[in-house]
Amino acid sequence: AIDAPRFLDRLAALARIGRDADGRLMRLAASDADRAGRDALAGWMREAGLEVRIDRIGNVIGLWDPAGRAAAPVMIGSHIDTVIDAGIYDGCAGVLAGLAVIESLARAGRTPTRPLALAAFTNEEGVRYTPDMMGSLVYAGGLPVEAALATTGTDGTVLGEELVRIGYAGPEAPGFLQPHAYVELHVEQGPVLEREGVAIGAVEDLQGISWQEVTIEGTANHAGTTPMSLRRDAGVAAALLVTWLRERARAGNGRSVATVGRLRLEPDAINVIPARAILTVDLRDPEAGRLAAFEADLAARLDALAREEAVTVTVRRLARFDPVTFDPGIVRAIEAAARARGLSVRRMTSGAGHDAQMMARICPAAMIFVPSAGGISHNPAERTADADLVAGAEVLLDVVQALSGA
Amino acid sequence: AIDAPRFLDRLAALARIGRDADGRLMRLAASDADRAGRDALAGWMREAGLEVRIDRIGNVIGLWDPAGRAAAPVMIGSHIDTVIDAGIYDGCAGVLAGLAVIESLARAGRTPTRPLALAAFTNEEGVRYTPDMMGSLVYAGGLPVEAALATTGTDGTVLGEELVRIGYAGPEAPGFLQPHAYVELHVEQGPVLEREGVAIGAVEDLQGISWQEVTIEGTANHAGTTPMSLRRDAGVAAALLVTWLRERARAGNGRSVATVGRLRLEPDAINVIPARAILTVDLRDPEAGRLAAFEADLAARLDALAREEAVTVTVRRLARFDPVTFDPGIVRAIEAAARARGLSVRRMTSGAGHDAQMMARICPAAMIFVPSAGGISHNPAERTADADLVAGAEVLLDVVQALSGA
Ligand SMILES: NC(=O)NCCC(=O)O
Ligand SMILES: NC(=O)NCCC(=O)O
Numbered sequence: 001a002i003d004a005p006r007f008l009d010r011l012a013a014l015a016r017i018g019r020d021a022d023g024r025l026m027r028l029a030a031s032d033a034d035r036a037g038r039d040a041l042a043g044w045m046r047e048a049g050l051e052v053r054i055d056r057i058g059n060v061i062g063l064w065d066p067a068g069r070a071a072a073p074v075m076i077g078s079h080i081d082t083v084i085d086a087g088i089y090d091g092c093a094g095v096l097a098g099l100a101v102i103e104s105l106a107r108a109g110r111t112p113t114r115p116l117a118l119a120a121f122t123n124e125e126g127v128r129y130t131p132d133m134m135g136s137l138v139y140a141g142g143l144p145v146e147a148a149l150a151t152t153g154t155d156g157t158v159l160g161e162e163l164v165r166i167g168y169a170g171p172e173a174p175g176f177l178q179p180h181a182y183v184e185l186h187v188e189q190g191p192v193l194e195r196e197g198v199a200i201g202a203v204e205d206l207q208g209i210s211w212q213e214v215t216i217e218g219t220a221n222h223a224g225t226t227p228m229s230l231r232r233d234a235g236v237a238a239a240l241l242v243t244w245l246r247e248r249a250r251a252g253n254g255r256s257v258a259t260v261g262r263l264r265l266e267p268d269a270i271n272v273i274p275a276r277a278i279l280t281v282d283l284r285d286p287e288a289g290r291l292a293a294f295e296a297d298l299a300a301r302l303d304a305l306a307r308e309e310a311v312t313v314t315v316r317r318l319a320r321f322d323p324v325t326f327d328p329g330i331v332r333a334i335e336a337a338a339r340a341r342g343l344s345v346r347r348m349t350s351g352a353g354h355d356a357q358m359m360a361r362i363c364p365a366a367m368i369f370v371p372s373a374g375g376i377s378h379n380p381a382e383r384t385a386d387a388d389l390v391a392g393a394e395v396l397l398d399v400v401q402a403l404s405g406a
Numbered sequence: 407a408i409d410a411p412r413f414l415d416r417l418a419a420l421a422r423i424g425r426d427a428d429g430r431l432m433r434l435a436a437s438d439a440d441r442a443g444r445d446a447l448a449g450w451m452r453e454a455g456l457e458v459r460i461d462r463i464g465n466v467i468g469l470w471d472p473a474g475r476a477a478a479p480v481m482i483g484s485h486i487d488t489v490i491d492a493g494i495y496d497g498c499a500g501v502l503a504g505l506a507v508i509e510s511l512a513r514a515g516r517t518p519t520r521p522l523a524l525a526a527f528t529n530e531e532g533v534r535y536t537p538d539m540m541g542s543l544v545y546a547g548g549l550p551v552e553a554a555l556a557t558t559g560t561d562g563t564v565l566g567e568e569l570v571r572i573g574y575a576g577p578e579a580p581g582f583l584q585p586h587a588y589v590e591l592h593v594e595q596g597p598v599l600e601r602e603g604v605a606i607g608a609v610e611d612l613q614g615i616s617w618q619e620v621t622i623e624g625t626a627n628h629a630g631t632t633p634m635s636l637r638r639d640a641g642v643a644a645a646l647l648v649t650w651l652r653e654r655a656r657a658g659n660g661r662s663v664a665t666v667g668r669l670r671l672e673p674d675a676i677n678v679i680p681a682r683a684i685l686t687v688d689l690r691d692p693e694a695g696r697l698a699a700f701e702a703d704l705a706a707r708l709d710a711l712a713r714e715e716a717v718t719v720t721v722r723r724l725a726r727f728d729p730v731t732f733d734p735g736i737v738r739a740i741e742a743a744a745r746a747r748g749l750s751v752r753r754m755t756s757g758a759g760h761d762a763q764m765m766a767r768i769c770p771a772a773m774i775f776v777p778s779a780g781g782i783s784h785n786p787a788e789r790t791a792d793a794d795l796v797a798g799a800e801v802l803l804d805v806v807q808a809l810s811g812a
Binding site: 083084085125126127130132188189190191207209211219220221222223224225226227228229230233235236238239240242243246249250254256257258259260261262263264265266267268269270271272273274275280282284318350351352353375376377378379 | 489490491531532533536538594595596597613615617625626627628629630631632633634635636639641642644645646648649652655656660663664665666667668669670671672673674675676677678679680681686688690724756757758759781782783784785
């Protein structure tokens with residue numbers, strides 16, 4: 001068994017790091033708050049006897065190799081960066097459960113036939129820098145580290161400079177450890193497990209993600225003197241796009257989702273018709289063909305909008321990941337571990353993106369989900385019951401043991 | 407005649423004050439840039455022999471009383487604050503034309519039977535602090551000066567503190583000079599004069615203005631995991647409101663206009679369903695009843711939106727002014743002056759708000775419009791031909807002479 005109180009105490013401790021003046025949790029990637037979280041985590045890793053290594057993209061990897069084996073490690077991972085006004089579980093639960101798993105094996109005197117590695121990947125959320133899952137994507141060779149380090153953030157900072165500033169631009173080449181397998185525990189962040197009363201999700205696949213930034217240019221003019229018929233209002237065009245995205249997402253079979261999370265008007269003055277609207281479009285679908293069809297429809301809609309509203313539209317791609325299928329063997333091992341502990345389990349699709357989807361490019365990988373109260377995430381009200389977290393960590397322990405021979 | 411080159415040179419000089427790093431003109435009320443503009447204007451006033459007096463709301467009033475008469479002055483006025491990324495004519499043309507008028511009379515050795523006063527009113531634009539036309543509204547007794555000084559701006563500053571900071575919190579009680587009449591020259595900021603090839607607008611009325619701030623609260627949740635049917639998306643609700651406003655404005659007889667110039671999402675993260683949207687609604691109509699009906703429809707639409715989208719909606723009133731009718735005698739004097747100079751003239755309604763509408767509460771008032779190229783305003787492309795500006799200033803000269811006996 002894992003040391004549940006210590007696991008939960010650390011989760012609470014990490015949740016105190018990165019609160020702003022209003023008490024909102026915000027540990028954006030490579031920020032001062034992220035540094036403080038990384039320092040705490042690295043300290044706990046060292047206390048647990050892990051060798052902490054940092055790679056060039058800032059991934060923090062703790063290595064536990066009590067028997068000094070040269071074999072490829074079993075890697076456990078997730079992230080500790082957060083969104084804005086975040087909950088405390090997203091990412092942190094998985095990293096700290098991994099630490100609890102390794103400590104439990106160490107305490108029990110186990111010597112696995114393979115090393116264990118615990119990873120906290122940089123910038124999983126993609127809120128400050130895009131794409132999301134950036135640290136694991138770079139680790140898996142899907143994005144050159146130089147390109148990732150050159151990324152400009154929403155606040156105009158450059159990721160590579162921020163990593164140097166916070167002291168987490170490490171020396172290791174991303175991918176320096178080729179894992180034997182990768183397992184990630186995460187809160188579901190959706191409503192399925194709670195609604196069905198199921199304790200454990202064995203995540204067998206993960207939906208595709210398309211992120212784009214759309215810039216609409218109209219003409220600034222006076223709000224009082226300009227007849228409706230003579231306007232080229234970038235804000236109205238943006239609003240038409242937002243409502244169209246919802247209709248299009250709803251019109252499908254209910255699996256596509258579309259979100260406009262960011263929207264900015266310029267000049268942003270009460271009596272000036274907006275000259276420019278800049279918004280993000282997040283499209284997802286578990287099926288590659290449907291996601292591509294949604295993207296094609298969006299492109300056509302933007303063309304039509306440009307004509308109908310006499311605006312110009314430009315699009316910048318921020319992230320694009322096809323759906324991912326996880327390793328059937330690890331999925332079965334998760335199901336078996338849950339059942340052996342008397343826990344209800346179901347196979348499921350992940351609606352969120354996760355580091356596991358990038359690691360699946362270079363080794364067998366899968367994920368364990370635990371229920372999210374009310375299906376709420378990316379919200380300070382995000383919550384998973386302690387018992388559910390501990391159950392998930394114990395399934396993780398069993399799966400890691402099975403994979404590593406511990 | 408007025409000294410046209412000097413008038414136009416000063417307009418160009420004022421246009422250089424308050425450019426940001428990108429070259430955008432932005433002299434928001436009570437900002438450092440506004441201070442620099444005020445300093446330049448006060449300097450020119452003193453050079454012209456005006457006595458400069460500042461009132462508690464920061465209105466700059468230059469008095470010219472060569473014959474030392476105790477009579478109520480004829481006031482000429484407008485403003486020199488600007489919107490964000492502004493043109494160079496809005497407000498400034500009227501103030502500097504007024505200065506040119508007084509200088510011309512002084513040069514000609516005229517001694518009017520009444521003093522002349524030239525006013526540059528504080529915060530006409532209403533972009534940083536609401537309501538708009540604030541300085542003239544306070545001057546006319548429509549808003550207590552203490553309430554105006556306590557206004558919090560879009561940037562969190564307090565107007566009264568900013569006026570102290572820039573050195574323009576003056577000693578005079580607003581309204582310290584009760585005018586005999588008020589005349590304002592302004593660029594039309596709309597398409598009518600240019601389209602009809604008319605040189606001078608004799609503004610006989612000004613449409614009603616309703617400004618509200620709408621806050622919509624939904625629930626932040628994960629963009630990937632939250633089914634469309636379970637969302638309470640404040641951004642979608644805001645978009646539905648924006649598109650409804652345009653339809654409602656278009657549905658009328660073509661006289662109502664509606665604008666959403668500001669819109670902010672929170673937390674404003676790409677993969678978080680917006681928890682909150684804050685937007686401004688600017689409604690205008692020349693007819694009081696139609697404006698009130700639009701407002702009532704908006705209130706009903708917001709109630710329905712709250713129900714349909716399961717969001718909460720709160721509304722804060724930022725400004726509310728009924729349509730204003732100007733003084734028929736001054737309107738006729740404008741027409742007569744234009745015709746006497748061989749200029750085409752038409753009566754018209756002002757689509758924009760102006761200080762004249764506030765001064766009309768305390769004395770006979772009217773306005774002179776000159777054409778705006780392409781009907782463009784609140785945009786750096788705002789332009790009025792030099793000849794049109796000079797013609798307008800000369801009509802102003804004639805009307806001021808008629809009103810003041812100069
Ligand atoms: N798990 C999670 O919230 N990841 C952030 C990337 C995404 O938006 O799916
Ligand atoms: N003239 C002018 O642009 N005034 C600003 C107030 C308004 O929005 O009408």
